[in-house]
Amino acid sequence: MESIRNDVFDAQACGSLTPKSKPCPRPKPGEAAGGCSFDGAQITLLPIMDAAHLVHGPAACAGNSWESRGALSSGPSLSQYGFTTDLNDNDIIFGGEKKLKDSIDYIAGRFMPPAIFVYATCVTALIGEDLDAVCKEAAGRLGLPVIPVNSPGFVGSKNLGNRLAGEALLQYVIGTGEPEIEIPLGVNLIGEYNIAGEMWDIEKLMKSVGITLMSRITGDARYKEITWAHHAKVNMVVCSRALLGLAKEMEARYHIPYFEGSFYGAKETTYSLRQMAYLLNDREMERRVDRLTEREESRLIQELRPYRKLLKGKKAVLYTGGVKSWSIISALKELGVQVVGVGTNKSTEDDVRRIADRVGDDTEYIPEGGASRIIKTVRDRKADIMIAGGRNMYVAMKEQIPFIDINQERHKAYAGYEGLLRLAKELTYSLANPIWKLAASAAPWDKEEPSYDR
Structure with a gap:
């Protein structure tokens, strides 16, 4: 696990493509708040729908990420099973490797998956479970890939977990198979x-x-x-x-x-x-x-015309991270929406440069979160709508501002040409919803009662 982790930390490409770019940041205490490495690894690997995903740790770790993402499947559903070794106090004291071996054997015999991904958690990493050795022995005995994913939550953030999952794919999966027919392009x-x-x-x-x-x-x-x-x-x-x-x-x-x-x-x-x-x-x-x-852009010009008319000049605060920080800005600009505040807490130096190319000089950057900071930006910039992850929904409700969920829990697809049309419709529906006018009005018991004096 240590060698993989060092490779990930030393990889310059994680942040920038420039030769002098800094390596990936090493984790700091508290960085796992809001999403840990274990969670990030599952974000990357759970969409492999026909594989089994076994969490080696307490049941709460498996429940933390189970069905919390909006990744959809066109067929297999094995990935949606919440497999866990469910370690208890005795397992932590005496070791849980036998329980892990039995769990792998059960999954292989009962479901016959093409592969089993086994995830380390904080508990199993701290008590010294040899995940690699158990998985290697099981793979040789069962004749199917059993892949260790060494991404316990305490090592860092969700983004680090994504990268550790990518390392697991490189080491154990990519390059191990051949397509049935040649695919030229x-x-x-x-x-x-x-x-x-x-x-x-x-x-x-x-x-x-x-x-x-x-x-x-x-x-x-x-x-x-x-x-x-x-x-x-x-x-x-x-x-x-x-x-x-x-x-x-x-x-x-x-x-x-x-x-x-x-x-x-x-x-x-x-x-x-x-x-x-x-x-x-x-x-x-x-x-x-x-x-x-x-052809698609010409079609969109016609279909977006009524929505652009309503959205032109509206102000938005975009609170997300990474690639969505700048790519969603491009979509909003096409719809006539001005981004007056943008979150950069999960963005790389390259992401921030792309943001700067797409927004005005007066756009406020939000480097770190917190409801108070988001609300302050909304008030100061007189934003008409907030576009953020689901956890900020209640911030928008408190501020009585229209809201669009753009994070991985969402149920609307916004990618591609059709996705831009869906985004325009959702923005329009949210802004035009009568609930905002009703929420801003006085409560019935606070309204002045009519006078019956003659």
Whole structure:
């Protein structure tokens, strides 16, 4: 585990592509608040839908992340099972490796999955459970991959957990399988988790121009397809901070070029599709992409016209992190919405530079959270709407301001051309909801009673 962790910390690509960039930050006490490494690893790996995911630790660790994300599946549902070794006090005192072995054997015999991912937790890491040895022995005995994921919560934040999960894929999964047929123009999508079905909209666009989605890493993925991800011609990194190191290592090992992109907003979607075709070096495909993007953008101009008329000039506070900080700004600008405040707490230096390119000089940056800071920004900037994660919903309710959920728990897909249209509709519906006028009015018992004097 130590060697993997050092590789992750020393990888410059996690924060920036410049040669002089700083390595990934080492964890500090308290950084796990709001999301730990264990949680981050599960965010990355749970969307592998046909695999079994076993949490080696107390039941509460498994319950913490179980079904808390909006990643959807088009078929298998084994990933949604909440497998845990459910360690108790005796197991912590005397060791839980036998319980782990028995749990792996039960899952393999009862469900026959293509692979089992086993997650370390704070408890099992602290008591010294040899996860790697148990998984290696079980894999040899059972004849199926049993993959240790060494990401106990105390080592750092969710983003670090994402990277540790990427390291597990590199070490144990990618490069271990071969596709049944040759795929000449395959692209891997890295860091796209099919939240609310966004992957399906993206794949539909790719198929329409002849681009094959080789491996989903990991939205709506199947274990086998990730084993042959090393045969792709291009990697697109959708989540810039968390899994950029995975793309860089695949470039070093397998000579697969990569680029960072986004599917939020018509312009970003067009850029991403054109970049895929360019790196695939297929001129006919580039022409097909040009025809598709021109047609889709022309259609959107017509369909978005009534929404742009209502949204033009509205002010928004965007509180999210990472790639969504700048990619959602692009989508909002296309709709005429001005971003007056933006959260940068989970953004890299490259993300912040991209934000600066897309917003005005008077936009307020929110480097660290807290309800009071968000509310202050909303009040000072006279924002009309807040766009943030679900945990900030109650902040918006308290402030009586319209709210859109943009985080991984959401149930609306906002990626691609259709996603931009959905975003425009949701923004309009939220702003026009009569509840805001009603909430701002005086309560019936506070209103002045009518006078009956004559």
